Amino acid sequence: MLVTITATRPAGAPWPATDLGYLLAKNPATVQSFSHGFGRSRVFYPEADEARCTAALYLEIDPIGLIKSRNLDSADFSLSQYVNDRPYAASSLLAGAIGQVFRTAIRGTSKERPQLAAAAMPLTLRLPVVSATAAFVERMFAPLGWTVTATPLTLDPAFPAWGESRYCDVTLTGEQRVCDALSQLYVLLPVLDGSKHYWIDGEEVEKLLRAGEAWLPGHPDRELITRRYLGRRPTLVRSALARLAESDEVPAAELDNAVPEEGDGVEEGVVAAEGTGNGSDGTSDNAVAVAEAQEPSPHTSLATLRHEAVVAALKDVGGKSVLDLGCGGGALLRHLLHDRYFTSIVGVDVSVRALQYAARKLRLERQPESVAARLTLKQGSLTYTDASLKGYDAAVLMEVIEHVDPPRLASLEHAVFGAARPEAVIVTTPNVEYNVRYETLEAGRLRHRDHRFEWSREEFAAWAEDVAAQYAYTVGFRPVGEVDPEVGAPTQMAVFRRGDGKITGPTNAGRAEADRGSQSTQPTQSPKSTQSPKSESSERSAKSEKEAN
Template identity: 55%
Template sequence: MFLTISTTGTPERPATDLGFLLHKHPGKAQAFATSHGTAHVFYPEATAARCTAALLLEVDPVALVRRGQGKGRGGAPDTALAQYVNDRPYAASSLLAVALGGVFRSALAGRCAARPELPPRPLPLRVEIPVLPARGGAELVRRLFGPLGWNSVRTEPVVLDERFPEWGDSRYVRLVLEGELGLQDALRQLYVLLPVLDDAKHYWIAPDEVDKLLRAGDGWLAGHPEHALIAARYLARHKRLTQHALERLELARLAEADGSEAGELDDAVEDAVDEAAADAAAAGPAVPLAVRRREAILAALRTAGAARVLDLGCGQGQLVQALLKDVSFTEIVGVDVSMRALGTAAKRLRPDRMGERQSSRVSLLQGSLAYTDKRLAGYDAAVLSEVIEHLELPRLPALEYAVFGAARPRTVLVTTPNVEYNVRWESLPAGHVRHRDHRFEWTREEFRGWAGRVAARFGYTVAYVPVGDEDPDVGPPTQMAVFTAATDTPKEGEAA
């Protein structure tokens, strides 16, 4: 039972960087004890032009049975002979996935202390698994790996017996994946999908398996068209755990659409007060509120004739990505205080895979909106989308001066929740804000009062735009203020 991971390189970026990423030296063959056998890592080839790492798992089928695992649900067939004579030592399965997770733990986590610049970099990868169980056939293999960024997903059926071709093909395939992906992404996909394709696990499923699935599926599973099948099979069709996993994946999908921090998801699940879920409930399943908010922002920027745009508090980069699709925006800068969020945004945007002209239009900066920053001066427009409500009220004046006084873009767009609309959400307990990190949520009157004071102080005019379906009694779910500079300099007497 084994798999190989190959990459190519250049003198500037040698293929042997694979050894740094896997934390396994290409010049050594190493062995690691597992609970069901021995895992070996070695390199059949290791040159600057091409490098291949192999993971070979030697399974002891007798030890597998004697440990009380490998039979019954999730293991080998529950007959005396089948417990000892089965495909576990030969075909990729959850045994190989567990070995992969143990041997390449640092690579799965995206850690490389010696070369920290390597993990985010996409590589030209070729992954080969000679014998892969495919319960569902080769078409299911393509459905699972096809949406994950691979340029090529090739499956070749393994015949039952070459001496008797009339017997036909077995349920096993040889799988070859080729494409430019980050190694961490590729390993996480394999960790999840190997047991899914085998549709069996060699150990009993505990509740912590849901957390393992979500960690390994972070960034790709929630949006996968087969996420329900993947969750069910990965969790050995355990109904309660599968339902729990699907609920959390749906919240992750909504958080992705809304721009919420991925790390806030577990807290939001426990509290059942996730802002992204509330947004989706407000707008209906067809067009999430997050999408309508971005559309409203883009429309306002086009109306203002903005070409050079700041996304202040850009989070995971959804708005930056939308701006990049419109060539009228010639320069786009995302700014956030969180390096984690900027890392996720960079992973989403993949500037290293853009053409030179496209990549020159976008940049990501770390910075706090509570301080003036010379880098932000001179832009046509700035966007503060769902940002101000995350600040403590006493810190708002600092943000106001940093954006409206020091940076002073010609146009500023500010969106924030309308707290009056919260009563329309049955899932939101009375008196709760939409997200646990919100320090406040304003009524329409409060928001207009604040915006009017800011406009008067810094020499702007302000107009108000509803975002989302407007309720006749409580207004829209999101309120947006469009500030337009009335003069080229701040008003005289403005506080510094």
């Protein structure tokens, strides 16, 4: 695999282009060789004059050495260990070689040319084979100031009908410091490829923060980069985001979208219902966290749009006293607490750790007494009734219901709509139809490892209308995020308002069962694959009436 770095001397510049050699600490007049555990790399200069200078890093992979250092997560299939794209596609192997060969350059130091090392210069980077779509390459590098040219590679030029491969030829042009350009390649090559050739541990957090110190905090997709670079390891991702949040450039609320530890409720809306899932730790064995699915665009995050939509809906229904049910790490609480419109706020979550995390990130101990007095954090399960939650203007279930096993939805419905019974209830949940718009989300995968299901717009509407009818509410629907004409918005919202009609929901026997909470440990399944939410709720109601009789 190959990467080239070309420096062009601007008109009137006092330095020749060959000074690139000083910044890289590699003499243009010689060919240098370096040994790695997985192969050998060479640095040479195809061209070097005062106007233009190009340094090339060529990495030759040793298949046997690669097998010895392979990622422990890789499939142990004998043929795939030898027949793969690692020898030619830019990946963590090339990033590792860049980090070793250009270590001094990445630090941004140069004894001979210190001023030049600190200055931006016209650069062109070329990566002939990158394992990523052109759109994803653009998304990663364009916000950093690069002009991106990504040309998809055909499977076989002799057979154009076969179409394009999943690789592209990438050229980046722009004015950058050499140290920044190299550090960006070091971090983003594994992100583009989506895997690493070695075991990911706590040291990777330090590598990421050190290499991305100058540019990662300001990148609009910093969370996506962090997740993919750290292999979606929940603890490592949250640790890195916490460190990034210490910078003034990163809102602390972004931490609340970090992948939670398995069984942890730190992600916003995670209910962590006891005894659910297939795994021994309460998570689904085949669930996969997909961070990139949380961001619909490289500009305003879906999480931010969702918070804004929920706050607007609360004001529309006159909800000054609010229950944030499944508050997680306090993402929404932060918005509510800083808006004086909301006079009383209660955050409820089953995870004590999540509540402690929320209190710490909201800095309650530093808030004025008048501000802190408006907020109460309360531990509790949303599938059990709680008399203290009665009498509030509005309740919010933001990205919560999809974390509940379908057999337990009836308990949650009764606890919120039947027992707490606020004047209004706002519910948001992913729109599964929109998942096809996420290029990095595999077909059939859900957006988060803890999602028990994701509903289409029709399924969500059927569930919401059935709940509204049972508990004497009216319901309306709003899109959240950019609306696609074919698949709708990435998030869907239902706004319930309490009516004056008689509750036609579960009978006394059914409510008693809901109060106890279901202890089902059935395998996780999507309502879409079994029956519609409306028919399932009707069946539950009929069963409850039969038991009462």
